Amino acid sequence: xxxxxxxxxxxxxxxxxxxxxxxxxxxxxxxxxxxxxxxxxxxxxxxxxxxxxxxxxxxxxxxxxxxxxxxxxxxxxxxxxxxxxxxxxxxxxxxxxxxxxxxxxxxxxxxx
Numbered sequence: 001x002x003x004x005x006x007x008x009x010x011x012x013x014x015x016x017x018x019x020x021x022x023x024x025x026x027x028x029x030x031x032x033x034x035x036x037x038x039x040x041x042x043x044x045x046x047x048x049x050x051x052x053x054x055x056x057x058x059x060x061x062x063x064x065x066x067x068x069x070x071x072x073x074x075x076x077x078x079x080x081x082x083x084x085x086x087x088x089x090x091x092x093x094x095x096x097x098x099x100x101x102x103x104x105x106x107x108x109x110x111x112x
Contacts (some may be wrong), residue, residue: 001026001079002021002024002027003021003095003102003103003104004021004104004105005076005097005104005107006020006107007019008107008108009110010111010112011015011111012082013098014085016083016085017109018079019080020080021095021104022077026076027073027076028077029052030098031052032050032052032098032099033071033078034046034048034049034100035078036089036093036094036096038091038094039090039092039109044094045060046060047059047093048063048069049069050070052071054073057070059067068081068083069081078095080093082109085111086111088111090109090112091110093107
């Protein structure tokens with residue numbers, strides 16, 4: 001199983017980004033897909049997760065109301081739409097499948 005991420009960028013506060021994660025080797029419908037992030041000097045934290053079977057999602061408090069995780073099972077892609085970005089959202093963002101079984105390479109999001 002491979003996870004390839006894209007969508008990291010430098011964005012101004014208040015801006016938006018869409019972070020994508022394409023899964024190959026298995027259908028995403030088999031997994032809970034999670035987004036983690038690790039900011040400078042911080043521990044890695046879960047941001048959002050989507051249960052591919054029914055599409056239900058959960059968010060960390062800091063992401064609620066600003067981030068939306070979604071999926072396209074036809075292309076085995078999971079999206080994280082990030083709006084109203086803040087400087088504290090600056091981090092390396094990772095996609096993971098099956099909890100923490102499989103990981104993407106991570107993409108940098110910088111809000112400044």
